Amino acid sequence: MALWKPDPTFYASPRDAAEAPPEKLAYVAAFDRAAETPDAIAVLDVDPGSASYGDVVGWTELPNLGDELHHFGWNACSSALCPYAPHPHVERRYLIVPGLRSSRIYVFDTKDDPTAPALVKTVEADELAKRSGYSRPHTVHCGPEGLYVTALGGADGEEGPGGIALLDHTSFDVLGRWEVDRGPQYLAYDAWWHIAHDVLVSSEWGTPSMIEDGVVGELLLGRRYGHALHFWDLRKRRHVQTVDLGDEHQMALELRPAHDPTKQYGFAGVVVSVEDLSASVWLWHRDRHRDRDGGGGWAATKVITIPAEPADASALPPVIAPFGAVPPLVTDIDLSVDDRWLYVSCWGTGELKRYDVSDPFAPVEAGSVRIGGIVARTPHPAAPGVPLAGGPQMVEVSRDGRRVYVTNSLYGAWDDQFYPDGVGAWMAKLDSGPDGFAFDERFFPHGDAFRGRRPHQTRLQGGDASSDSYCYP
Numbered sequence: 001m002a003l004w005k006p007d008p009t010f011y012a013s014p015r016d017a018a019e020a021p022p023e024k025l026a027y028v029a030a031f032d033r034a035a036e037t038p039d040a041i042a043v044l045d046v047d048p049g050s051a052s053y054g055d056v057v058g059w060t061e062l063p064n065l066g067d068e069l070h071h072f073g074w075n076a077c078s079s080a081l082c083p084y085a086p087h088p089h090v091e092r093r094y095l096i097v098p099g100l101r102s103s104r105i106y107v108f109d110t111k112d113d114p115t116a117p118a119l120v121k122t123v124e125a126d127e128l129a130k131r132s133g134y135s136r137p138h139t140v141h142c143g144p145e146g147l148y149v150t151a152l153g154g155a156d157g158e159e160g161p162g163g164i165a166l167l168d169h170t171s172f173d174v175l176g177r178w179e180v181d182r183g184p185q186y187l188a189y190d191a192w193w194h195i196a197h198d199v200l201v202s203s204e205w206g207t208p209s210m211i212e213d214g215v216v217g218e219l220l221l222g223r224r225y226g227h228a229l230h231f232w233d234l235r236k237r238r239h240v241q242t243v244d245l246g247d248e249h250q251m252a253l254e255l256r257p258a259h260d261p262t263k264q265y266g267f268a269g270v271v272v273s274v275e276d277l278s279a280s281v282w283l284w285h286r287d288r289h290r291d292r293d294g295g296g297g298w299a300a301t302k303v304i305t306i307p308a309e310p311a312d313a314s315a316l317p318p319v320i321a322p323f324g325a326v327p328p329l330v331t332d333i334d335l336s337v338d339d340r341w342l343y344v345s346c347w348g349t350g351e352l353k354r355y356d357v358s359d360p361f362a363p364v365e366a367g368s369v370r371i372g373g374i375v376a377r378t379p380h381p382a383a384p385g386v387p388l389a390g391g392p393q394m395v396e397v398s399r400d401g402r403r404v405y406v407t408n409s410l411y412g413a414w415d416d417q418f419y420p421d422g423v424g425a426w427m428a429k430l431d432s433g434p435d436g437f438a439f440d441e442r443f444f445p446h447g448d449a450f451r452g453r454r455p456h457q458t459r460l461q462g463g464d465a466s467s468d469s470y471c472y473p
Helices: 014-016 125-132 217-221 289-293 412-418
Strands: 026-033 040-045 054-059 094-098 105-109 118-123 134-142 147-154 163-167 174-177 193-196 200-201 228-233 238-244 250-257 265-273 277-285 300-304 331-334 341-346 351-356 364-370 395-398 403-409 426-434 438-439 453-462
Touching: 026 228, 094 147, 125 134, 125 163, 125 174, 134 163, 134 193, 193 250, 200 250, 228 250, 228 300, 238 300, 250 331, 265 331, 277 331, 277 341, 300 341, 331 395, 341 395, 364 438, 395 453, 403 453
Parallel strands: none
Antiparallel strands: 026 040, 026 453, 040 054, 094 105, 105 118, 134 147, 147 163, 163 174, 193 200, 200 228, 228 238, 250 265, 265 277, 277 300, 331 341, 341 351, 351 364, 395 403, 403 426, 426 438
């Protein structure tokens, strides 16, 4: 339904978003690895003044088994305020939730009762395949003209090419494939944009067959997983340039562009180097040399390297025991709305790092916490006697940058490989500011709080640091 005035949770600029009221609810995708009970959307109370702070206060189960809910998003966001947006009066009320294994896309309405999201539509796998040619929907982003859903696979559900499906953000019908000319792009993962410059960036993981049952050693050592960034003309929907990070840098995953629409840079996380098990973060930016020549090209520069940590092989799962070290495994990154703080999840070592990226070419580490980890099993300070599996995986930052939420599950088959004795289920919150970066000991839902499911991605009521793009500085 259209509104007379734009949704008050749409913000013209990053500054406006940072000054908005804090979130009171968090939505978390939780899945059952065994596919014996339905996946669910858990609703958590994140209002520190509430008597139920830190508790699961809402729970909506899906009607099917085995979806493995993944990176979901809002139907509409601040990009609806862009000058050319055809839908300036839509509402941020629906959660668009993809099932990575089932290829279904679910639509939940949060308006009538925000603690009880109501399932209002299901896009079945065959509809997604028929209309777009894609399967295995992975990540949802709200654009000014529709919903961009990145997908790992082609219509057969096993191989590629992966790419982007576009959905109408009112009817949620699948409009079709976004790409007009994909060029050499074949592998897919995330996609984001510099919306004011008509530039889209995409990254690479692998086809469904490459990730379905965990890391395939032959593919990893053969350098077959994704290791490139792709740049596109957003309006013309055409591939413009590929920037290869080097095939030793396997799995170029999360993309976090600058929120300031006048800037043209962003950060990409790389899971592992097959040369030394390190992880890295790369900065994409305009290539100054090509710019001088009028080429307008792009470049990527490695700005953060995180080394592996030596470990006794007997303490390691079989997948990495021969290496005698724990890889950091950077599986998510997030950039604060003011573009100052970059958070880097090291799911293997159980570390969450914070960097000051005021100068994006020279990040400075400005805080670190430990929780979980393949070897360390570091407990949460609220429960010092409970060793934890998993590690900081999905990370979400509040609009004002003061609160950081993390969950511990990556992807079912990969959880089982790296934490074969069980990954558990937990979520944590950190307080972040110029004077420190530390756990909130009052916030630690874990174990039975998630009813046997594994928590994955978090979305915050009214938006968060990775939901919105802005058209005004």
